[in-house]
Amino acid sequence: MLHEEVVGRIRAILLDGEIPPGARIPERELCDRLQISRTPLREALKVLAAEGLVQLLPHRGSRAAKLTDKDMRDLFEVCQGLEALAGELACERITDAEIDEIAAAHSDMVKHYREGDLIQYYRGNRAIHEAIVTAAGNPVLVGLYASVTARIRRARYVTPMTPQRWALAVKEHEAILNALQRRDGVGLAHILRAHLRHKREEVLQAGFAETEGSELTLRIA
Amino acid sequence: MLHEEVVGRIRAILLDGEIPPGARIPERELCDRLQISRTPLREALKVLAAEGLVQLLPHRGSRAAKLTDKDMRDLFEVCQGLEALAGELACERITDAEIDEIAAAHSDMVKHYREGDLIQYYRGNRAIHEAIVTAAGNPVLVGLYASVTARIRRARYVTPMTPQRWALAVKEHEAILNALQRRDGVGLAHILRAHLRHKREEVLQAGFAETEGSELTLRIA
DNA sequence: GGGCTCCATTTTGCATGCAAAAATGAACTT
DNA sequence: AAGTTCATTTTTGCATGCAAAATGGAGCCC
Missing domain, CATH: 1.20.120.530 (GntR ligand-binding domain-like)
Known part of the structure; x- marks a missing residue:
């Protein structure tokens, strides 16, 4: 699975509102769903965090960004x-x-x-x-x-x-x-x-x- | 080592021109230098690619972005x-x-x-x-x-x-x-x-x- | 001599494993 | 009964390992 595809799919999941703003992003669940391991998933999450769609909390996982x-x-x-x-x-x-x-x-x-x-x-x-x-x-x-x-x-x-x-x-x-x-x-x-x-x-x-x-x-x- | 720190340091290396535009980014060398393994380095490179500073070539590694x-x-x-x-x-x-x-x-x-x-x-x-x-x-x-x-x-x-x-x-x-x-x-x-x-x-x-x-x-x- | 093929080496991309940190929950104290 | 503490479980972050792809070069054909 191409890296860009993973980013795109998670972005789509976020834009579809499937994971509501502020909600934790279930790493393992997404891994199962996309049939990938945590490494590429985490890479994608970092990219999306840089885009402002995901919020990264050190040692506490990532959440869907909540916009004020x-x-x-x-x-x-x-x-x-x-x-x-x-x-x-x-x-x-x-x-x-x-x-x-x-x-x-x-x-x-x-x-x-x-x-x-x-x-x-x-x-x-x-x-x-x-x-x-x-x-x-x-x-x-x-x-x-x-x-x-x-x-x-x-x-x-x-x-x-x-x-x-x-x-x-x-x-x-x-x-x-x-x-x-x-x-x-x-x-x-x-x-x-x-x-x-x-x-x-x-x-x-x-x-x-x-x-x-x-x-x-x-x-x- | 914090993820953000790695991104910042590589960004600095790129902005300093230490790696010239178009040049390959030596993964292993940077790992040694930053005292990290390839996983966080690659995460950082993906983020920098999203920022437009790094160009990712599938199965061919990453290069410092060359601007026309x-x-x-x-x-x-x-x-x-x-x-x-x-x-x-x-x-x-x-x-x-x-x-x-x-x-x-x-x-x-x-x-x-x-x-x-x-x-x-x-x-x-x-x-x-x-x-x-x-x-x-x-x-x-x-x-x-x-x-x-x-x-x-x-x-x-x-x-x-x-x-x-x-x-x-x-x-x-x-x-x-x-x-x-x-x-x-x-x-x-x-x-x-x-x-x-x-x-x-x-x-x-x-x-x-x-x-x-x-x-x-x-x-x- | 130039170009092609094939194989060894290197590098990439991903899965997995492991230590540390956080979350959970049960027992205990007041 | 509420709150606190501590041990267990879960999750995170990173290192490592392994298969696939690309690179490089020696040998071969023309």
């Missing part, structure tokens, strides 16, 4: 900064084909919005932001963005998505696409900052979902 | 974005004491500039940027910034620091300090972007120093 409100705010701030940077860079480099792709993803997302399918809407939303980051043509940026968004997604939260907020988000996305098409980097950076600021406000208002709880009606996958 | 011109450009771009973000955030949160500290570091740096001590100047320069990032009060940002700057420093380069360029850099730093004191976040972000853009141009013009070579008169430590 402050951590969340910090992550959103950085995410915002990275997206704004990506937007600016993307405007300099993005190809027409890439713009078309994002435009397609956008109208797809709007379709889900019209249908009221929040889950699919979020999926499309993520795809668009990821496409912009990719279009920036900067692998370093892609890596950091992936790390930050992974940690954000790790702390699954509920957003009380009111029709007004949702409409605003869609409108902002229209503006994002528009700025991209005009290749207006500065304008796009502005919009992206505002876009994430709104999102962040939602999150902080909503607080966090108890990961153990099953009473929540909506989770963002 | 493109990698450097990417790193500088992201570094610029992070510093601009830090500047904006710092303006919202920085205390007077922190500003005083940066001001002191600044005049210290200017002193080294007047004395023509480029090495000390760079040290001061770094201290100021790090202080700004710290003042942003965002540990996530601090972590990403550290990772990016470590990789940049890893690829030691020479800058053909002409008096004009140097004077410009100092002037920009004056403006940075000024914006901080006025807590003008947007303005600071602008200046920081321009500041790093100038630096980036220098770097790309200069190309990279051969790390093995000793013929170079200046290295940035």
Whole structure:
């Protein structure tokens, strides 16, 4: 089994919320499950700890990282900064084909919005932001963005998505696409900052979902 | 020996350029030197690989990461974005004491500039940027910034620091300090972007120093 | 002489083993 | 009955061992 695969699988387990934040990571159990010994598992845990998904306690094992409100705010701030940077860079480099792709993803997302399918809407939303980051043509940026968004997604939260907020988000996305098409980097950076600021406000208002709880009606996958 | 210590020591070895970029990392030798077995060493190498300092080749061991011109450009771009973000955030949160500290570091740096001590100047320069990032009060940002700057420093380069360029850099730093004191976040972000853009141009013009070579008169430590 | 093949050596990747530290729990004291 | 202490069990962290893969080089073919 390749090292990277182990890291990926444990990351997936964490992102799926199978091990709730703050919970101990059962070394032996994961070994059995992944059919590996403790050595590669521990290597993977160290890597994930460096990524911020796992918390290592000396002589006390590893726990799934628990994110405080402050951590969340910090992550959103950085995410915002990275997206704004990506937007600016993307405007300099993005190809027409890439713009078309994002435009397609956008109208797809709007379709889900019209249908009221929040889950699919979020999926499309993520795809668009990821496409912009990719279009920036900067692998370093892609890596950091992936790390930050992974940690954000790790702390699954509920957003009380009111029709007004949702409409605003869609409108902002229209503006994002528009700025991209005009290749207006500065304008796009502005919009992206505002876009994430709104999102962040939602999150902080909503607080966090108890990961153990099953009473929540909506989770963002 | 604590795991983190091993990571730190190997990172230091890499940053010191003791193992040149692209060179194989001699596992056994490092084991002997650090008085540890291969298990914790390999864990540390995996972590450093996740950080981008080490390149892991399946069944072929690990090499010190070799950065191409493109990698450097990417790193500088992201570094610029992070510093601009830090500047904006710092303006919202920085205390007077922190500003005083940066001001002191600044005049210290200017002193080294007047004395023509480029090495000390760079040290001061770094201290100021790090202080700004710290003042942003965002540990996530601090972590990403550290990772990016470590990789940049890893690829030691020479800058053909002409008096004009140097004077410009100092002037920009004056403006940075000024914006901080006025807590003008947007303005600071602008200046920081321009500041790093100038630096980036220098770097790309200069190309990279051969790390093995000793013929170079200046290295940035 | 150049290039290929095959085998010995080295190195990597993982499993296992062992000592030390923490968690557990039972007995004992108050 | 609650708290404390100490021994047992479990878990962690690291060293070591072993099989598989890669490296290097001698011999061989063309």
